[in-house]
Amino acid sequence: MVDKKLSGAGLRGQSAGDTSLCTVGKSGSGLTYCGYDVADLADNTTFEEVAYLLFNGELPNSAQLDAYKIELMTQRDLPQALKEVLQRIPADAHPMDVMRTGCSFLGNLEPEADFSEQAQAANRLLAAFPAIMCYWYRFSHDGLEIDCVTNEDSLAGHFLHLLNGKAPSEQHRRVMDVSLILYAEHEFNASTFTARVCASTLSDMYSCITGAIGTLRGPLHGGANEAAMDMIQTFSSPADAKIQMAGMLERKEKIMGFGHAIYRTSDPRNVIIKAWSEKLAHENGDTSLYDISVACEEFMWDTKKLFCNADFFHASAYHFMGIPTKLFTPIFVCSRLTGWAAHVMEQRSNNRIIRPSADYTGSEPRSVKPISER
Numbered sequence: 001m002v003d004k005k006l007s008g009a010g011l012r013g014q015s016a017g018d019t020s021l022c023t024v025g026k027s028g029s030g031l032t033y034c035g036y037d038v039a040d041l042a043d044n045t046t047f048e049e050v051a052y053l054l055f056n057g058e059l060p061n062s063a064q065l066d067a068y069k070i071e072l073m074t075q076r077d078l079p080q081a082l083k084e085v086l087q088r089i090p091a092d093a094h095p096m097d098v099m100r101t102g103c104s105f106l107g108n109l110e111p112e113a114d115f116s117e118q119a120q121a122a123n124r125l126l127a128a129f130p131a132i133m134c135y136w137y138r139f140s141h142d143g144l145e146i147d148c149v150t151n152e153d154s155l156a157g158h159f160l161h162l163l164n165g166k167a168p169s170e171q172h173r174r175v176m177d178v179s180l181i182l183y184a185e186h187e188f189n190a191s192t193f194t195a196r197v198c199a200s201t202l203s204d205m206y207s208c209i210t211g212a213i214g215t216l217r218g219p220l221h222g223g224a225n226e227a228a229m230d231m232i233q234t235f236s237s238p239a240d241a242k243i244q245m246a247g248m249l250e251r252k253e254k255i256m257g258f259g260h261a262i263y264r265t266s267d268p269r270n271v272i273i274k275a276w277s278e279k280l281a282h283e284n285g286d287t288s289l290y291d292i293s294v295a296c297e298e299f300m301w302d303t304k305k306l307f308c309n310a311d312f313f314h315a316s317a318y319h320f321m322g323i324p325t326k327l328f329t330p331i332f333v334c335s336r337l338t339g340w341a342a343h344v345m346e347q348r349s350n351n352r353i354i355r356p357s358a359d360y361t362g363s364e365p366r367s368v369k370p371i372s373e374r
């Protein structure tokens, strides 16, 4: 058995290109979008403003924001052919597979004919993703063919309204909006890098986003929020959480929602979503799951100096809003689409095909023996 070679593995610490969209682990809280600190954006903007920022490089003024919101609102409905495809996907499918198929199928119906349509394609996906997720979910789980259009003027409100069939509370709208802001962009993470590699071949927007969804699905990346939820639900109390986590570490299991490839001591998104999780727990009148989550955080820091990443307190926050666990990562898709699409556009604006080299570790040159001698 060869020892695992970590140094340099996973391209860690190597620059793979330029971006003007985001910094991770640099100054301020450590995360900025187009120069704005993520905490500032979470406090003072809405997700639609952040989407506009990522696509245009500047925050919108009121007239620009109003026009952008109307543009998105008018593109929310799904074509009948896509609804029929979604109806055929079984209830036990993983919703990330539904998102991947929904994105890819929409690309068949409304292809990006050339790059002049890139913003249109990105906005169409942004507007349609909540309906792709909720139309399938409500049809496969409740037997309902929901109306994919609501009068909610934000994507956050629209998603919650589609999911529950009624207008959400202001508090839930705001928490979802903040969550979408926090998840929107994160430099050259694995799914964004996938999108950029695909873009670098001059492929279309739908292919880039479909590939990115597949990459986000894994539990080491976006899938960690639902994996974290599955884990904390098995803990009966803060003390039990500590005992069970000790066992997991002993068995060398990965604890989902902890650690990060770039951040070393904290993830700036955690403090923000953690505060909302606490507020929601109090609003619901039951803080037990929040208390367990805090115990996990303390234990991991005390024993391994590992900290919560963006995904950990998203689990309890989404749970407190009544969102089914398996929809957690698809919500991440609805948000990160903005970062992915912005990176596709940036890659296209100064493109060279992404094609790194490998260090060869295989056999010395040899000749093929006739099959009878092998």
Ligand SMILES: CC(=O)SCCNC(=O)CCNC(=O)[C@H](O)C(C)(C)COP(=O)(O)OP(=O)(O)OC[C@H]1O[C@@H](n2cnc3c(N)ncnc32)[C@H](O)[C@@H]1OP(=O)(O)O
Pocket (backbone or CB within 6 Å): 004, 219, 220, 221, 222, 224, 253, 254, 255, 256, 257, 258, 259, 260, 261, 262, 306, 309, 310, 311
């Ligand atoms: C939105 C996001 O995508 S944030 C990331 C979401 N992913 C998760 O929460 C999954 C759990 N976390 C992890 O698996 C990792 O921390 C990653 C994938 C995020 C980063 O991986 P790396 O860059 O290799 O981490 P790093 O170099 O800091 O860690 C090295 C060692 O620390 C330990 N470690 C890191 N994270 C964890 C964890 N969550 N649980 C247990 N041990 C861990 C491991 O021993 C790891 O070495 P090994 O995998 O070779 O055994």
Ligand SMILES: O=C([O-])CC(=O)C(=O)O
Pocket (backbone or CB within 6 Å): 024, 183, 185, 186, 188, 189, 190, 221, 261, 262, 309, 310
């Ligand atoms: O940057 C990463 O590697 C993962 C991450 O936190 C994100 O994509 O939001």
